[in-house]
Amino acid sequence: MERVTIFKRTTKKEGDIRLRFRLQDGRKADLYHKSDIVANLKELDKFTPEGMVKPKVTIYNKMLHKAITAEIAIMRKVYADMINNGFNKDGETFEKLIDAELHPIATKEKEKSTLLSDFSKFIDKFFRDGVIGKGRLAHYKVTERELTRFLIIKGKSDIKTCDFDKELIMDYRDFLLNEYLYVEKWTGLYTGLTSANVPTKQRSTNTVAQKLNQLQSFFSTMEDEEQIDKSPFRKLGKQRRNAALEEKYDDPVFLKANEFQLVVNTTVPNSLQETKDAFLLQSMLGCRISDFKEMSMKNIAIDENDKFAYVRYLPIKTKSKSHEDIETPLMKMALDIILKHGFKFNILKYVSGERGYNDKIKMLLKYCGIDRECMVFNQTTKYNEYKPLYELGSSKLCRKTHVDMMNKVQINQYAAGLHKEGSDAVNRYTKLSLHDRFILMCAAFGEPSYEVDENLNII
Template identity: 50%
Template sequence: MKGLTLFRRTTKSEGMIKLRFRLRDGRGVDLYHKSEIKADIKDLAKFEDDGELRPKVSIYNHELKEKIDREMSAIETAYIELCAKMDKSLITATLFEETICRHLHPENYIAVTKEETLLERYSRFIKEGYRDGTFAEKRVLQYNGLYNELKRYLTIRNQLNVLPKSFSADDLMELRLFLFEEYKYVAKYPALYSEIKERCVPSKERAQNTVAIKLRMLQAFYTELEDRDEIDVSPFRKLGKNRRKVVMKESYDAPVYLLQEEFLKVMNTDVPATLQEAKEAFLLQCAFGSRIDDFKSLNMDKVVVSTEGIPYLRYLPQKTLKSNEHKDEVEIPIMRYALDIIKKWQFNFPILKYVTGKSGYNVKIRKLLEYCQIDREVKVFDKDSSDNIYKPLYTMGSSKLCRKTHLDMLTKVQVNMYVSGHHKEGSSAVKHYSSLMLKDRFILMCAAYKQPIYKVDKQLNVIEE
């Protein structure tokens, strides 16, 4: 490297001195390094400033030459390393000296592996889970949501540096309480919530099921740490069997769905123009029973016509994509009314851009059902009163209602297989004979939804018979 020289400024003519080195690189760099090499001035006189032997010198201190070469090599390496990390004008004397010493004496700079904090290790758990196919994208979003809540909790508790092994069962119970009551901390710690979208800021107490699901995600993380022998025992095990059962308990109300006559009432009710798009999107989703993420991603490329002239949807469900080893597709026959809606909208429903929110798809579904007078009372457990309360069905409207309605209507059609009395419900013989082909399922779906059997050509034109 040009500019690296021995720096021998001394008034002595004999005796021992410690060697110094000088590195210059243009006008901006002039660095010095004081080594631990002691040299006799007479021996040093046989070397040029660049560390090479003077001409015609054959007798010299070989050990000194080796030391000079080693020192200069370390200086060059250190400087190249620093230039790769930063502008050379920012290299300080202290940083220069530390880097040289690390290259000269690596045994003194054995890297100490820093133990990951709870947040760091949990973040790596999420990234590796997605990389390895354990988590689908939607699941990653849920785990990231818990990461943010955990970070806020640890910030408030001044425990950001807590290690996974140090997070106790008591800490776990405190976190659980925080997840329930986080809305109480928003006003007290506004900085923690300033970057969160308004609709995501906690505004009321979370439900038991919501908190239980979040804790199950954290439990999965700790189970992996146990499996990898990174911790001796999970804090969840230290809760004790009974307390853990209470903490992780999930409870669900009886499923709410539209009965056949209620569904047909919605289909046959003329609604205002402001609800027409919501009505047709709702009816189409009920026809397929697709999860909302799958429903939003449908397009005309997913529509196929069988050799028998039956139109059907063919797609890969997103929720199970990672675990779907053979990438088996869902195939759903398209009923007559659904075909009309598809041909009209081509799956391009603007209302699906916002599913939640004050004017989103879910709100429009509730307004639609209310307009259609779908007001049958349904039972809901109220935690505050510890009793069941009854609400009009339209107040429970959402995209999830479509899937539940679809499944219930088809289940009731298939129960008819037992009506003859030849087999008991759940019979293995019925299961043996009930591996339904596309045509069979099409006929059953049309029966459930009171739709005509029909055929189409490859361009989805209905074939009149």
């Protein structure tokens, strides 16, 4: 006959543990079950491994004894059902049958759920709990739509989370890389999407890795919450998992100081003037495009002692984790551009797409003659290519240029206001005041120091 015992897998002497049980039936079966019972170790010591009260013990936790007895009885019943119905005597089947016996209503609901419904709930929960902000929420929603298209094409739109295996991960990776090949045959799946969201060429491996990392977070959460036994990503094997999830980037591309000054000093046509002003201002602020688009005159403050202007803002990407404002001094040229436009740049209404901000930055840099060759790895050919810098122009170039020019005068990212105090890489500069940053940033960009009155008029 089978033997059921309490399986203690802890070295702790006191405190609470969640009880596990073991069912053995000679060579026929050796099965484990993780219960929902939480027991104090000192109270548990009053019971035998079989869950019986030890001899001569008169004072014990009767509720705990009742719970253990009931759990063991259910395990015996489920094991008998497995034998009678010819089920495989494996741990996964054993655990599922016990779960169905203990939680029949919840099990029925779980049977109705699919991978797509679980993933949607996961995204909403991540956003609700502050794990991700609005920006990353939008990225997760895009991944959700891509995952939906993949499962429809594969005829698996009703697949359950527990049935999504390691081979489907690799199939999904291939789909993400080459989704553009499916557009013509599956036209209906792409109806209603903007042209920018319809894939027209192979995606980069970095983009695909980012999306797979999102899916891995989902499966890890489902595993942690014991909705599944094991994430399929952990079944991939180290080499395949690293190949699928690793992001590889070229050396950062940025404008050198002389190239930045070339943009400053080049007279551009009216069609590029607004782009030039926005590009120069964003480069001097070093902020992300999401923050740049939200800025207004309300973000400007004046240093009480030294009378220079600076911007202060709460970064959108990290505000769910930190409520500390970033403060970045405004150099004279930056202040001039702000007073000219009041942060109202029409070009920022459309960042991507044809004739959007990123496209216009490329045109601006080409007009200014910023054509230094930069090495770029071609994901398709697997060889390095050399492209003129203007072809790589985008709003991200502004932030990279800002950081590089700060480093040229020994100002790191903390001093520039882009990272918070405490980073090992920036401890040298944690005592710099806002005025110190202002002076050093002016040096980096070749700008003069200045003072303003309360109306931002330069004195």
